[in-house]
Amino acid sequence: RIATPVRKGTPSVSIDVPLLTPMVHSPPLESFPEFQNDDLRLEDFQRVKEGVCGEGHFAVVHVYRHIGTGELCALKQIRLASNDEGSRKVILTEHNLLKNIKHPNIVAFRGAFCHEASVFIALEYMDAGSL
Secondary structure (H helix, E strand, O other), rough: OEEOOOOOOOOOOEEEOOOOOOOOOOOOOHHHHHHHHHOOOOEEEEEOOOOOOOOOOEEEEEEEEEEOOEEEEEEEEEOOOOOOOHHHHHHHHOOOOHHOOOOOOOOOOEEEEEEEEEEEEEEEEOOOOOO
């Protein structure tokens, strides 16, 4: 069960998702053709805070600034294993859910991309602390 991030003062939204398995190898970008329309790359971002602003068993979140817009973003980095269809499905479910939900009380999705052995999901940055 994962609680999606929401704005301060509103209840969280929880969804059931299967756990990811440990990841060690990089999948080819072709494994995630859904990300190609998001048109983002790691080179589009500059890290602005050292350390992590959040972490889980299979992902860490860092604060970056988008170079083109100047916007602060939370980049969620998920390590991947090749040929792990279960992990791929979970990542695509999260991608599609975040991409299609537009609500003022839910953190905004900015895009997703692959880089080396990871998938990155770019989200609106909220500095209010842990929810």
